[in-house]
Amino acid sequence: MKYMNPNELFKCLSDESRLKSVLLIFQFKEACVCELVESLGLDQPKISRHLASLRKCNILLDERRGKWVYYRLHPDLPLWAKQVIEQTASGASDYYADAARKFKQCQINGNDCC
Numbered sequence: 001m002k003y004m005n006p007n008e009l010f011k012c013l014s015d016e017s018r019l020k021s022v023l024l025i026f027q028f029k030e031a032c033v034c035e036l037v038e039s040l041g042l043d044q045p046k047i048s049r050h051l052a053s054l055r056k057c058n059i060l061l062d063e064r065r066g067k068w069v070y071y072r073l074h075p076d077l078p079l080w081a082k083q084v085i086e087q088t089a090s091g092a093s094d095y096y097a098d099a100a101r102k103f104k105q106c107q108i109n110g111n112d113c114c
Contacts, residue, residue, distance in 0.1 A: 004058060009081050012057035017042060018050045020096045022059060022073075023089045024103050030072040031103070034114035039103040068114060 013019045017040055024039060025031045036047045051071055054060040059081075061074045073082065093100070 004078055004081060006080075008057065009059070009084065012054060012059055015050065015053075017046070018054055019088075020099050021047070021050060021071075022054065022085060023092075023096050024099060025060065025071055026073060026085050026089050027100060028103060028107070030070045032068050032070050032114060034068070035103055035106045038106045039099040041102075 013022060020040055021031070021036055024036065033044060033047055033051065036042075036051070037044050040047065051060060051062070054071075055062055058074050059077060060071045063070050063072070073085070077085075
């Protein structure tokens with residue numbers, strides 16, 4: 001993995017949809033595109049573009065399982081970057097609480113979101 005500096009991390013997370021996606025993925029360990037569509041209330045192409053951007057920034061790693069693609073934090077993300085994400089998730093949970101509630105409901109409902 002190429003060295004990531006703080007400017008690159010914050011630039012990649014400067015969009016609200018990308019930031020909330022990363023926070024949800026951090027909290028729930030992984031996410032499918034359809035879960036993020038439901039949670040953030042955005043259409044699939046927009047979510048997919050944001051996820052592609054986060055992959056390009058080396059913040060996320062994707063894995064195809066059948067017809068679905070799941071995303072998780074990149075395992076080689078620098079420790080300081082993981083700490084920034086963790087601190088943001090724990091310290092600003094109100095910021096994405098509605099999206100987290102919808103995400104959890106999506107998981108409870110099983111494949112209803114996908």
